[in-house]
Amino acid sequence: MTVTALAVCEPDRALRLRLGAVAAAAGFDVAFPCNPGEWAATHDGVVLLSVRTLDQLDDVERVRRTRPRGIVVVLLDSPDQAAGRAALRRGASVVLDRHTDPGDVLSTVRLAARGSAVVPAQLLYEFAPAAPEAMVKLDDDELDLLYHLADGATIKRIARQRHQATRTVERHLHRLYNRFGVHDRVQAVATAIQMGLIRMPAPQVPASAGRRSSA
Template identity: 35%
Template sequence: MLSVLICSKVFSRPQTITALAARHGIDHAVRSADSGEEALTMLVTRPAEVVVLDAAVALSCGAAFLARMRATWPRTAIIVMGVDGPHLTAQAVDAGARGVFGTGDHADELVSALVCSMLANWPRPSVPAQRPAASEYGTMPTERELGVLRAMSDGLSNAEIARLLFLSEDTVKSHARRLYRKLGVRDRAHAVAAGFRTGMLL
């Protein structure tokens, strides 16, 4: 099923979309992040087909954040809302936004209706994939360790993972060591293989 991640500094926006999704019984498909850094971490752990970003997040540092997200997850449709003016609209489109909404009175409602329509009409798998409650080897990895594992499966180096998750390289190595112990593996190749085998990586 379609997964949507919302990252907005305007408190009402995630609530509006989640409330509309709940009316359709699909609110479980909507997640929210409080900051750009948290959104990136959540995407590493569990990618989303659609990301809704507030302009304050997407266009920070001259759209660098949006461009980075687009480069890392090229198949994710990014919608930017709260854009004020044609110059910022052009910036958002150039950086990879699939949809751009302004700051009008009905912008929240339009984006909410669009996302809910996408959720309601997205093809559902006949047999939903299920994440195991625990590793077959022992304790289930933490969300952060799963994020490191997913980044490993994408072929990222420790330095690249550190930049992606806003961690130090030493912290990434510590997460990796704990992950190896929990999975009963020797290195990242075996960790990735175990992740796919146990369903942690889907």
């Protein structure tokens, strides 16, 4: 997926202009819409949405209703347990600290557009505590697919490692998303960890880290 359109929805004028300038320099077609839902209805791009209160997460749902497969990058003032969980459950593709460097924000947008799992490592473990009993039963093949997603692997990389066609992997992913009732890989991994379906070692990265690299 090649993304050229980017909607920057940030109330702070200075930060909005910095994000817009960095995005424009990187080749994005930048817009500053007042209504991200209306913008998403006519543009196949990324919505960069700054959220100060949980009520503003309604805008994430509006974008999802108009473009279910769209990418919504949410910038939170304090990406704590409650805010992070709420953002992903409402449909955010990516959750970042609002104070992340604009250049890193744009790098993360590109990773998300390529299909990588992108979420701050510490935040993932905060909003996805293991549940005592899984509500969804998965077979070994589905668990293997989940671990690939958690590792940030692209669809092409997963297809190579599983010796499958990319369309086969995409079909399996969509079936997995439907079972969890989620929209994308970030939500699928978070839900799996919350349910206790997969276990991952505690991340040894700085708290400011906000990306997973992809092959």
